[in-house]
Amino acid sequence: MAGTALPTRRTEAWKYSDLARALPGVTLSAPTDTARIIEALAGSVTHIDVPAETSVLSVDRFGADAMEARAFAAHVKAGATLTRVVVQTATDGVPLGAVRVRLDAGATFRQFIYAEGAKLARFETEVSVEGAGAHVELNGVYLVDDGRHADLTSQVIHAQPGGETRQLIKGVARKGGRGVFQGKILVAPHAQRTDARQNHHALLLEDGGEVFAKPELEIHADDVQCAHGNTVGGLDADALFYMRQRGLPEAQARALLIEAFLGEAVSASLPDDLRAEILQRIGSWLGASQ
Amino acid sequence: MLEISNLHVAVGGTEILKGLTLAVPAGEVHAIMGPNGAGKSTLSYALTGREGYEASRGSVTLDDVDLLAMSPEARAAKGVFLSFQYPLEIPGVPTMTFLKAALNAQAKARGEADVSATEILKRVRARAEELRISPEMLKRPLNVGFSGGEKKRMEILQMMVLEPRLAILDETDSGLDIDALRIVAEGVNALRSPDRAMLVITHYQRLLDYIRPDKVHVLVGGRIVDTGGPELALALEKDGYDKYLAAA
Numbered sequence: 001m002a003g004t005a006l007p008t009r010r011t012e013a014w015k016y017s018d019l020a021r022a023l024p025g026v027t028l029s030a031p032t033d034t035a036r037i038i039e040a041l042a043g044s045v046t047h048i049d050v051p052a053e054t055s056v057l058s059v060d061r062f063g064a065d066a067m068e069a070r071a072f073a074a075h076v077k078a079g080a081t082l083t084r085v086v087v088q089t090a091t092d093g094v095p096l097g098a099v100r101v102r103l104d105a106g107a108t109f110r111q112f113i114y115a116e117g118a119k120l121a122r123f124e125t126e127v128s129v130e131g132a133g134a135h136v137e138l139n140g141v142y143l144v145d146d147g148r149h150a151d152l153t154s155q156v157i158h159a160q161p162g163g164e165t166r167q168l169i170k171g172v173a174r175k176g177g178r179g180v181f182q183g184k185i186l187v188a189p190h191a192q193r194t195d196a197r198q199n200h201h202a203l204l205l206e207d208g209g210e211v212f213a214k215p216e217l218e219i220h221a222d223d224v225q226c227a228h229g230n231t232v233g234g235l236d237a238d239a240l241f242y243m244r245q246r247g248l249p250e251a252q253a254r255a256l257l258i259e260a261f262l263g264e265a266v267s268a269s270l271p272d273d274l275r276a277e278i279l280q281r282i283g284s285w286l287g288a289s290q
Numbered sequence: 291m292l293e294i295s296n297l298h299v300a301v302g303g304t305e306i307l308k309g310l311t312l313a314v315p316a317g318e319v320h321a322i323m324g325p326n327g328a329g330k331s332t333l334s335y336a337l338t339g340r341e342g343y344e345a346s347r348g349s350v351t352l353d354d355v356d357l358l359a360m361s362p363e364a365r366a367a368k369g370v371f372l373s374f375q376y377p378l379e380i381p382g383v384p385t386m387t388f389l390k391a392a393l394n395a396q397a398k399a400r401g402e403a404d405v406s407a408t409e410i411l412k413r414v415r416a417r418a419e420e421l422r423i424s425p426e427m428l429k430r431p432l433n434v435g436f437s438g439g440e441k442k443r444m445e446i447l448q449m450m451v452l453e454p455r456l457a458i459l460d461e462t463d464s465g466l467d468i469d470a471l472r473i474v475a476e477g478v479n480a481l482r483s484p485d486r487a488m489l490v491i492t493h494y495q496r497l498l499d500y501i502r503p504d505k506v507h508v509l510v511g512g513r514i515v516d517t518g519g520p521e522l523a524l525a526l527e528k529d530g531y532d533k534y535l536a537a538a
Contacts, residue, residue, distance in 0.1 A: 237341070242378040245338050246388070246448065247366035247396035256391065260382025260431070 004028045007037060016180040016212040017151045022094050022120035023067060038098035038124060041069035052077040052104075057271065062088040062095035062121070069096040076107040078131060083110045085274050086123055086140075089281075090116035090148055098124040105131030105160075112267055113140035114278050116285065117148030117177060125154040129163040129191070136165040137269070141262045141278075143285045144177030144209070151180035158191040165196040170265040172258060173202065173209030184216040185226065192221050198228040203235060203261060255286045291316040291487045292456055297348035299329075299336045306332040308512035309348070314456075317484040321498055322491045323523060324509035325531045330491045331375060333509070334460040337489075338372045339365050352456055366392075367399035369455025373445040373462050380432040385444065388432045389414055389451055396452065410451075417450040421477055438465035446477040457481065457488045463497035475500030495527035510534040 006023055007014035011034050019037065032040040039045055050056045062068050076082045088095050095118050101109050113123050127136050142150040156165050171179040181200045202211040215230045235257055243253035262282050266275060292314040299307040306329045314320045324330050335343040337350060339362040350357045357365055380388060394404050405413075418428060421443045433441050442462055449457055459478065463471055478488070478501050490501055498506070498520065506523045508516040508531070515534050516522065 236378075239378045239380055241340050241362060242374065243380065243388075243392075244362040245340075245366055245372055245374075246392040246452070247363050247399065248391055249363050249395060249399075250361070252391070252395060253363075256383055256388075257380070260380070263382050 004031045007034050013153075013182075016178075016182070016214075017120055017122050017149065019094075019120060019122075022149075026067075038069055038096045038122070039071040041067070041096060042071040042098070043069075045071045045073050048072055048074040048082065050074065050076045050080040050082045050107075053079045055081040055083070057083045057085070059085045059087070059274070060097060062086070062093075062097065062118075063091055064095075065091045065093045067094040067096070070098075072099040074099065074101045074109075076101060076103050076109055078104045079106045080104075081108040081110070083269075083271075084112075085270065086111070086113040086115070087278070087281075088113075088115045088118070088121055088123070088150075090145065091118045093118050095121045097122070099126070101125070101127045103127065103129050103131060103134035103136070103163075106133050107131060108135040108137075110137040110267065110269060111139070112270055112274075112278070113142075113152060114281060115140065115142040115150040115152065117142060117144040117150035117179070119147075120149045120151070122151040122153065122180075127154075127156045127165075129156070129158045129160055129165075129194075132160045133162040134160070134164075136163070136167075137267065138165070138167040138169075138183075139265045139267050140169045141265050141282065142169075142171040142179045143262070143282065144171070144173045144179050145285075146174060146176030149178045149180070151182070153180070153182040155184045155186070156196070158185070158187045158194045158196065161190065161192045161194065163191065163194050163196075165194075165198070167196075167198040167200075168265045169200045170262050171200075171202040171211060172205050172262065173211055175206040175208035178210040178212070180212045181230075182214045182216075184218065185228075186218045187221050187224050187226065189220040192223040194221065194224045194226070196224070196226045200230045201261075202232045203258065204232065205235070205258070255283075258286055259283060291353060292489070293349075293351045294337075295349045297333075297336065297350060298346045299332055299343055300346055301332060301343060305346075306512055307336065310509070310513055312507060312514055314487040314489060316487055317482075318504040319482060319488040319490060319501065321501075321503040321506045321523060322489060322509050323493070323495075323506060323526055325535065326493075328509045329512045330509055331460055334372055334375075334458050334491060337365075337458060338362055338370055363395065364399065366452075367396045371449050371452055371454030371457045373442075373449055373457070373459045375461040375464060377433050377441040377445050379434045379436075381434050382431055385428045385430065385432045386411070386414065389448065392448070392452060414447070414451055417447055420480070421447050421450075421473055423447055439467065439470040442466055442474055443470065443477075446474050450477060450481060453481075455486060457486065458491065459488065460491045461493065462490070463492055463494065471497065472500060495523045498523045508534055
């Protein structure tokens with residue numbers, strides 16, 4: 001057989017997302033690095049160059065009932081800003097997105113991912129801080145209902161000093177929904193004064209929801225600030241009672257708490273129209289599932 | 291107005307309230323005093339319908355309506371308000387948004403029209419000023435990062451805006467310095483009214499210097515063991531609960 005099989009749960013980088021099962025019968029024509037599977041499935045990589053001191057906004061939407069694989073490679077030059085927004089609405093398809101970003105000195109990469117999950121949805125982000133003092137913001141929310149799977153996997157490599165990473169991912173899972181967060185931050189030996197914070201928090205809204213999280217910090221420099229937090233739990237019963245005591249019906253109190261929980265990850269720096277769209281999508285997802 | 295009769299409540303399998311009987315007529319302020327573990331907070335949760343604090347026997351009615359059969363939100367709409375001993379932090383929900391949602395949810399449950407946003411804003415701002423709560427605090431998520439005293443003032447603000455028929459204040463004085471205590475007490479006193487009843491639960495007599503009760507009840511071992519006027523609170527401050535504990 002000439003092709004290469006797709007990754008299964010035995011493959012470390014894909015251990016929570018069984019691509020071979022989601023895409024039965026699909027093989028690749030040549031052996032491929034498992035970390036480059038999405039590029040291989042996309043067939044081509046779209047290049048985005050952001051010239052120094054300019055700003056680019058890229059919006060990527062997924063919503064087909066089929067495999068949609070798209071790969072990007074971006075180079076953000078000194079002092080420039082790339083903002084990327086991914087909006088993925090629930091389908092029975094297999095949306096796959098990969099972006100590899102190189103940041104020069106003082107460059108900024110901001111990303112926000114909205115994922116409702118699909119048969120299998122995976123969004124990979126890899127950022128290399130290759131110039132001093134670059135900024136990375138990787139936020140996102142996932143909301144997974146019965147039969148939906150959303151996987152947010154990222155890696156930030158701080159290869160140069162003085163960089164800053166802020167990552168906040170929030171997720172909610174109902175019965176039969178599965179969320180995956182894999183986030184790695186690597187600080188190279190001479191990337192001193194790196195300031196990185198990674199947070200992933202998820203709520204299991206019903207019994208039978210699943211969340212898998214693998215947060216990783218790998219630090220080889222000694223003068224850095226790195227922090228991470230990772231929690232998975234249920235809605236705060238005390239807060240819920242407090243709100244009901246004030247007269248809010250249980251469903252409304254729950255929706256308000258969940259919206260507020262997710263809303264924290266919806267960056268204030270997003271363009272107003274996209275921010276409004278995402279908050280509206282969160283509201284209707286919560287409303288539709290009650 | 292509030293009638294509690296032979297109320298029994300077990301929490302996690304242990305009976306805490308053991309036949310509590312109490313009546314608070316409209317227009318009156320009653321204080322409930324008692325030692326640690328007497329069942330004071332259990333009473334406040336049983337009255338407001340918290341899960342795990344269901345009555346096994348007895349009855350509670352407000353204006354002759356059975357409260358025990360109602361959900362917490364239905365009781366709130368009926369006019370029951372609890373000022374929590376430990377107010378909860380509600381991340382991501384601005385205080386103003388929360389108050390608006392609560393007011394309109396209660397109005398809806400009572401079949402009344404929504405209160406307009408400008409009317410709410412006006413009402414909240416006026417009350418906030420009396421309690422020395424800054425407009426900036428109203429924009430922040432409810433109670434998040436507030437000091438103990440600020441949280442208690444925020445409880446009183448909510449009470450003033452929601453205008454309940456029955457207000458229960460659970461250890462509102464705990465964690466307050468003298469100035470904050472005075473501000474809170476002034477807020478409570480401003481709400482005294484012929485058609486409102488208040489139940490003030492406290493450990494210490496101190497709060498009752500500022501909020502003068504019509505009656506004082508002593509809660510020991512899950513029952514009301516003594517009732518008197520404000521002088522009873524002073525006697526308790528002096529002699530403690532020993533004589534009641536010995537008898538219980």
